[in-house]
Amino acid sequence: DAGVIQSPRHEVTEMGQEVTLRCKPISGHNSLFWYRQTMMRGLELLIYFNNNVPIDDSGMPEDRFSAKMPNASFSTLKIQPSEPRDSAVYFCASSLRGRVAEAFFGQGTRLTVV
Amino acid sequence: AQRVTQPEKLLSVFKGAPVELKCNYSYSGSPELFWYVQYSRQRLQLLLRHISRESIKGFTADLNKGETSFHLKKPFAQEEDSAMYYCALSSGSARQLTFGSGTQLTVLP
Numbered sequence: 001d002a003g004v005i006q007s008p009r010h011e012v013t014e015m016g017q018e019v020t021l022r023c024k025p026i027s028g029h030n031s032l033f034w035y036r037q038t039m040m041r042g043l044e045l046l047i048y049f050n051n052n053v054p055i056d057d058s059g060m061p062e063d064r065f066s067a068k069m070p071n072a073s074f075s076t077l078k079i080q081p082s083e084p085r086d087s088a089v090y091f092c093a094s095s096l097r098g099r100v101a102e103a104f105f106g107q108g109t110r111l112t113v114v
Numbered sequence: 115a116q117r118v119t120q121p122e123k124l125l126s127v128f129k130g131a132p133v134e135l136k137c138n139y140s141y142s143g144s145p146e147l148f149w150y151v152q153y154s155r156q157r158l159q160l161l162l163r164h165i166s167r168e169s170i171k172g173f174t175a176d177l178n179k180g181e182t183s184f185h186l187k188k189p190f191a192q193e194e195d196s197a198m199y200y201c202a203l204s205s206g207s208a209r210q211l212t213f214g215s216g217t218q219l220t221v222l223p
Contacts, residue, residue: 003157033211035213041215042200042213042214042215042216043158043200043213043215043216044213045211045212045213091157091158093158102148102160102163103160103211104160105157105158105159106157107156107157108157108158
């Protein structure tokens with residue numbers, strides 16, 4: 001297994017544009033997490049899914065952020081409209097529910113909003 | 115609510131010196147604690163977990179419930195240990211991880 005796969009690796013966009021980040025979890029994993037990493041705040045949980053269902057989205061900063069998981073092998077995180085303060089590294093991670101929560105992380109998407 | 119606190123954002127030690135990265139947590143139940151490491155330009159990866167009581171790359175961490183701490187220790191730091199270290203807590207049935215803010219460790223030659 002190639003692990004958790006995120007795309008794109010880097011994204012540079014102008015303020016106001018829509019940004020879509022993608023994630024493919026490890027096959028067989030049924031929990032998926034989206035995290036945001038910044039220098040100031042470290043790693044913050046944005047949202048997580050169990051069996052494709054969003055369980056807790058309390059970490060989503062505002063309505064401009066939305067996440068979907070249409071099936072067990074794909075998830076998206078969308079920001080619309082994007083703002084410069086959204087610039088960060090966004091990580092997707094997956095794990096097996098019912099076991100010790102060791103999440104496997106993707107390599108992240110570095111987003112820069114100018 | 116659970117919280118993980120890493121009081122040091124930056125920590126520098128010389129090669130061969132002991133290193134301790136501090137982690138304190140608050141949680142009312144029985145937590146599961148982890149240390150994650152992120153080397154430069156690499157993905158975040160699990161380093162160790164308290165239930166395994168293992169030593170990985172010379173690092174150990176002991177859960178101290180009385181002090182609600184899970185400090186990461188290594189007796190002799192190496193330059194390749196330079197990385198960002200995150201302490202994390204897993205709680206309840208939600209199976210989510212709460213991370214601390216991270217400590218950037220730099221091991222000087």
